[in-house]
Amino acid sequence: MKIRAAVLRESGKARPYVNSLPLSIEEVELDPPQRGEVLVQIKAAGLCHSDLVAINGERPKPMPIVIGHEAAGIVSDVGPGVAGVDVGDHVIPAYVASCGHCDMCREGRPALCRPATAANLAGTLMDGTMRLHRNGQRIHHHSGVAAFSEYAVISQNALVRIDPEISFEQAALFGCAVLTGVGAVVNTAKVAPGQSAAIVGLGGVGLSALLAAVASGAGQIVAVDINEAKLKIARQLGAHETFNANLENCVEKIRAVTHGGVHFAFETAGVPSALDLAYRVTRRGGTTVAAGMPGPDASITLSHLSLAAEERTIKGSYMGSCVPSRDIPRYIGLYQDHKLPIDRLTSHQIEFGELNGAFDRMADGEALRQILIL
Ligand SMILES: NC(=O)c1ccc[n+]([C@@H]2O[C@H](COP(=O)([O-])OP(=O)(O)OC[C@H]3O[C@@H](n4cnc5c(N)ncnc54)[C@H](O)[C@@H]3O)[C@@H](O)[C@H]2O)c1
Ligand SMILES: [Zn+2]
Ligand SMILES: [Zn+2]
Structure with a gap:
């Protein structure tokens, strides 16, 4: 079938994107779903870093x-051998499809599924092929989802059926920002009531982590960003203290106000200096969680001595260490019970033609979550 989709053909184009137009809205061909695959009509899609x-x-x-x-x-359609979802169901795709059979899946860690990770790196579906093409040229799928599109063919193993009562523009956020940010707090860190938390980087992922820290009953919550507007929103969402990371002696000031550092520090900015700050504001015996994802060559140095002598822990968190079919309905339930006000995380609703400009806004730090409405 012919569909409209946002195609990226070349990375690294000059800013502003509203002039260089890295994303072109094109009519492309989408082949029907194969065995174990599902055709989904995309109704809303969030823009993520x-x-x-x-x-x-x-x-x-x-x-x-x-x-x-x-x-x-x-x-809107199912391929052969699909069970568990039917035409008309409302669904959210997880961006790691999970095979259900590899060692990671067997150990209950589907976010780390080996074949799904390999498919995502290759830009294919789970069987190593693509359903998208134009003029004989194959077009890759981002993380098995390829969401900036009127329709997408997605592995049934990625899909989670959701309560149709929740609006699509709210539901979309649960596919990444909420799954990642909330999961970092409740699955990766397991913050207990009364424990302190710092969130470093307040985009969709970091603000979701902040909401989860509030919902978990964290004792003292410190929010850090380089953008004053984000700090103001963090205070409205329940942060007790906020700090601009560019403030002189920021680390010392956070350590002072938290009496020696926080139990858990979450890095949700995707820049090494934010992880460095998160490590330095973590207390003795505490845990630093890295959820931001910079380029493959980014690294930090840390004190070997502090890691050992202070019994510190550093943990990575991918897709919120989630089990999508368990966690997405759980987080939606918390939202519906007003315990996770994720509707506060959206700043713009946009159309296809506004995508390039929306990524300028993200790069300039001028937006919260922006949602493409289809
Ligand atoms: N681990 C995962 O599974 C996962 C999933 C989704 C996104 N991510 C990553 O998480 C990160 C955040 O994603 P997002 O969509 O929320 O991004 P975003 O662009 O919406 O927000 C990033 C925030 O970090 C702030 N920031 C930048 N530099 C900073 C610094 N030095 N100190 C403190 N704050 C700083 C920005 O001002 C902004 O508010 C990205 O690296 C993204 O790739 C990881
Ligand atoms: Zn994302
Ligand atoms: Zn697997």
């Missing part, structure tokens, strides 16, 4: 590619 790093080339992707990986939609 992980899309921006595909556009600016910080984390290279195979080209051409339809990007976007945070979405909600309606099942």
